[in-house]
Amino acid sequence: MAEDVMTQPETEAEREDYTLSQRDVSAILYAVEIDDRAKLIELMEPLHAADIADLLEQINAFDRARLIRLYDREFDGDILSELDESIRDEVIALLSPAVLQEAVRELDSDDVVDILEDLQDAQQETILDALEDTDRLAVEQALSYPEYSAGRLMQREVVMAPEHWTVGEAIDHLRATPENDLPDQFYHIIMVDPRLHPVGNVTLGKLMRSKRETPLKALLEDTFEVFPVTRDEGDVAYAFNQYHLISAPVVDEEGRLIGVITIDDAMAVLDEEHDEDILRLAGVDSESALSDSIRATTRRRLPWLAVNLVTAIAASLVIAQFEVALSQIVALAVLMPIVASMGGNAGTQSLTVAVRSLATKDLTGSNVWRVIRREVLVGLINGVIFAVVMGIVGLVWFGSPALGYVIASAMVVNMVVAGLAGTGIPIVLERIGIDPALASGAFVTTVTDIVGFFAFLGLAALVLL
Amino acid sequence: MAEDVMTQPETEAEREDYTLSQRDVSAILYAVEIDDRAKLIELMEPLHAADIADLLEQINAFDRARLIRLYDREFDGDILSELDESIRDEVIALLSPAVLQEAVRELDSDDVVDILEDLQDAQQETILDALEDTDRLAVEQALSYPEYSAGRLMQREVVMAPEHWTVGEAIDHLRATPENDLPDQFYHIIMVDPRLHPVGNVTLGKLMRSKRETPLKALLEDTFEVFPVTRDEGDVAYAFNQYHLISAPVVDEEGRLIGVITIDDAMAVLDEEHDEDILRLAGVDSESALSDSIRATTRRRLPWLAVNLVTAIAASLVIAQFEVALSQIVALAVLMPIVASMGGNAGTQSLTVAVRSLATKDLTGSNVWRVIRREVLVGLINGVIFAVVMGIVGLVWFGSPALGYVIASAMVVNMVVAGLAGTGIPIVLERIGIDPALASGAFVTTVTDIVGFFAFLGLAALVLL
Structure with a gap:
């Protein structure tokens, strides 16, 4: 995406409204038609996973199957995350076991959970089998929380620091933590007490600008919300919007930190809930999708x-x-x-x-x-x-x-x-x-x-x- | 807020659904009734500005006026930001000039713009006069962009770095920048070319974990979107949701970096647009509010x-x-x-x-x-x-x-x-x-x-x- 914006500014200007032009779609379908794998990959390369998912939703089932077969091992796990659940099982059935395994292994645990919760048991097994043992455990744990709860929404990788730490200790700890144990993106360090109860957030910006000897306690943000693991995801999204939260810790029944929810996931929930409300008001099943048969x-x-x-x-x-x-x-x-x-x-x-x-x-x-x-x-x-x-x-x-x-x-x-x-x-x-x-x-x-x-x-x- | 959660966990449990209980509202109105300013301040102290705004929207105009007069100089600029525009002019008219000036000066320029755009000319002048000269200039500049455009949504304080910098140079620069020139919250450093065109984002997490001699270029995020200053705010919100953006640069007609939009503002826009759609579908004016007469x-x-x-x-x-x-x-x-x-x-x-x-x-x-x-x-x-x-x-x-x-x-x-x-x-x-x-x-x-x-x-x- 970044590269695309830099080297082909005219493309960016054309797709002003963030949809694929009909010309792009036609070019992609033509490459599929003539079985030109190299061309297909070239055309798909600059696209964001969300746009590829939209494309798959918009074309018909026949073209979808041919495209996915031709695209084969280029198929990325993120595309699965972005796909509407109405066609996700169809797409998963089209992927070869090796491609599916590769695709799923790239994903964060919360994304795998999101994919799994709407699948049939047989497909769930296929995907769980594709995961490494530790990931599988994490995903099964998440699935044990109620549907539409904070537990399903959170990621398990958290960055925490005890109350008595200084800025220097927190930075050293961050540097020493292996990449794999950190979330893909994080914006706060969560301060916890000795019982692992979250007591406050420190933004990375403040952390970076403060002297090494400053106690973390002195840098806590004013606004801080903690979500129990069973809290409804709609309430979580409401709180993010109401209090302008960027990330917030999730705690178990004993109040111990077990995960973190970030605003992009909350925004997606808010969007879905709105959609459901609008459809329900018109008497349309809220699971409806444009790709339904x-x-x-x-x-x-x-x-x-x-x-x-x-x-x-x-x-x-x-x-x-x-x-x-x-x-x-x-x-x-x-x-x-x-x-x-x-x-x-x-x-x-x-x-x-x-x-x-x-x-x-x-x-x-x-x-x-x-x-x-x-x-x-x-x-x-x-x-x-x-x-x-x-x-x-x-x-x-x-x-x-x-x-x-x-x-x-x-x-x-x-x-x-x-x-x-x-x-x-x-x-x-x-x-x-x-x-x-x-x-x-x-x-x-x-x-x-x-x-x-x-x-x-x-x-x-x-x-x- | 943070303090409240820690010292009074039972209050947190009670307000599970993030609304003020009727008991809290009654207690506040009673304090207003008996003119007990100390009690009112004590009751309002733990509340988030968004909750105070909701409270003001829910009580009637008579109670609202008495509460605001009694609360007086405790009145915070953030409350004005959170208030529904349907009663904002009424509330501003109730504030004494000194309180209004104090309240407005605390706010970021994008929040002042947000307040100003819905006010009558006379009230606009009152607020502009309350600002310091540099802030006034910034606000007037923002108001020159079309309504509902990226220019109105962005904050002008940005953190940027030239392409050739290393991690160490970026961190030193951040530490040397005075607090006032930095955004309240920021999550990325925007890399710019010599013409000030944004070319990529580096997250603070990656910055902090990398060696000082690493070139910034090596840390760019995959997903990067740039918004022209006139882009419609609805399209901006759509792109944030579609591409899971956290913050994104805004550029002028020459493509030069002039501001940054963060996801919390995009989320608020998405929420408003949904609300408008739902109301319009039912034939209700989309500016309607529950506090309308x-x-x-x-x-x-x-x-x-x-x-x-x-x-x-x-x-x-x-x-x-x-x-x-x-x-x-x-x-x-x-x-x-x-x-x-x-x-x-x-x-x-x-x-x-x-x-x-x-x-x-x-x-x-x-x-x-x-x-x-x-x-x-x-x-x-x-x-x-x-x-x-x-x-x-x-x-x-x-x-x-x-x-x-x-x-x-x-x-x-x-x-x-x-x-x-x-x-x-x-x-x-x-x-x-x-x-x-x-x-x-x-x-x-x-x-x-x-x-x-x-x-x-x-x-x-x-x-x-």
Whole structure:
């Protein structure tokens, strides 16, 4: 990468948006097509592992298999780490045992764990067998921690120093430690007490600029967070973002230092959690990937559509109660979707704000009632505004003041309910331990559909018949 | 923070989820209530600036004003940095000039820029006047770069070394540089050529572990990205996440090093962009905050609801074309929302996947046709499945095989259209330079509503009348 930037500045300028150009992809696929291994390696050489992984995700399964076979032993362990889990097992199955072994051995233990956790047992064994005994032990240990925990996220290689050390002792220790026992990248030295409990961080910058005789204690950073090994990775990512952490120690049940998490891993978790939230809010399985097959995609989309069908039928049952009114005044059928639709949209607005605020821990016991009150009042005000508009539309379109009054009233009712349900439902779901991103949407639109149809048709039956 | 963790471990355990407990908030508000400044300072002392900012966002405006007045000169510049922009101007107006000056002077230039960019001119002047001349110049320079650009995100303090230096020379230089000219935190030394063009990064860890006579050139990291000063901050955040960067140099139009961006700032940008996407998809103004007033919230929600009203009326106009059919067969009015609702949900699923894939650059020229084909086929398969279900429901409920056939056919048509519109509309919007997260939802549900009503009522009019 570095070399590429220096020697071919024009390439850097072209790929301004950090994606491979279609021309690059075509050139690579052409090299695969004509079986030109030397050309393929030349084209792939300047690419970052993350870009190669993206390329593999974007081409079809047939091209993917041919490319991987031709690329063969150039295949790097980092590419496996970067690959989306939806095609990782497919890619691993394509690698020859020797290439796989070589690829896996290059990786840090946390990356191997990341790859292993999504694989079938048989593939897990293949990879574990490829590791050296000490690495295998480390990986199996990590897999014993709960999924999505700090233990799975951390790397085991840590740089620590006892409380009584000076800057000079720490630097000498660092120099004497063999390369293999150090993390690939590290930014802090973790100070520990005699029981191995972490008590503070010293940045390498401060260490380097201080006199050799300075006690480490004098250089501790102000902000310092310690994560228990079982802490949820989402909470870890939140804390990194909230407190601007760069790295943080992980401790076992006795509070002893057993690993360290760095911000790049926390950033990746934050990114994934956001993606999951956004997909869940739209009723898409959060494991979905763009490289999923048609069959997998159909199966992942189906459950939410089935839930929606049930709620839509429930709304239809409400409509069916007013068949008499509908058969006498056809304008009701024409106008009724408007009330439901406005309620659904207002409800989705409130719900999205509530779900996000819960995720970012901005909606708490201290402001929950104020927020609910605000959403209901906003629903009321917007309801009145659109009630006036729709009242006039109803009057002008169908020439009936009573119809205008009915639709206006139903609009106000439904938008107030939308504000209440949109905020209340996610809060209640969160309290009882259900992910509000996953389930709120179905509940809120069911409420606004049913209330919308019931208020509009019910009022119409009362007033107009 | 560090001290707190050590001396009061039970507090750490209690605030497991990194939010202030309601008890802590009550204690703080009580101290404000009884005007007990010493107690307030004691309670606030262990809190991180980010937590104090969250607290200020969560309490109401009245308590906020009293707290800030009582806290007075304890108010720290970092709190201003962490505050949501929605209440930042309100808080700044509450600070006395002396406190504000003190608070702002503590901050790094990039943090001052971050605060200034959202303020009114008068408040900007107040803060600029509080700065020393050199800092003021630096801040005004940064403000001359476009909003949301790398130039606004970077810090100007950089640690650089010429290409020909050895490890020893770099370390001596670092030791000789006055504290003030160094960034608060830094993790790399940037190697530059004689024209000040950045050519590579050396981590402090490697620097510290290498022999004094080692040339810096031998220690360069593999992955190295350089950002032009005008590069969009979203692209910067994407590149940090994609390539696992920790810090990266920023260059001016001539390619000369002028600043550095660190991963914690990139992570904050990634977080904000995600939030904006999620809110935009739900039709909520992306600047919305939980601390917004009722008036501000009403105003922010209204435009999207107005757009929705127009599209809902358009759908009603379609329904109105079939008044004859509706007045003769009331079952049509009962069943028609089901077809529209299923299409809307399927469309939202496709659209959300497409918007996310565009944002993460996974949907590119190489796979766009494959993805569109997949979404249409998934729509077709799910459409057929739910068509069978609804055909049976229609038959059983209303005892009419023809009605069952009509609703089943309309369902298939609408779900295929949903897959096509849900994927195609965001792609087209992206191509013509409109944020697909912002506008796709309105278009897609309009399409599925209109097609749903038209297909169902049109077929019914043809077959049943």
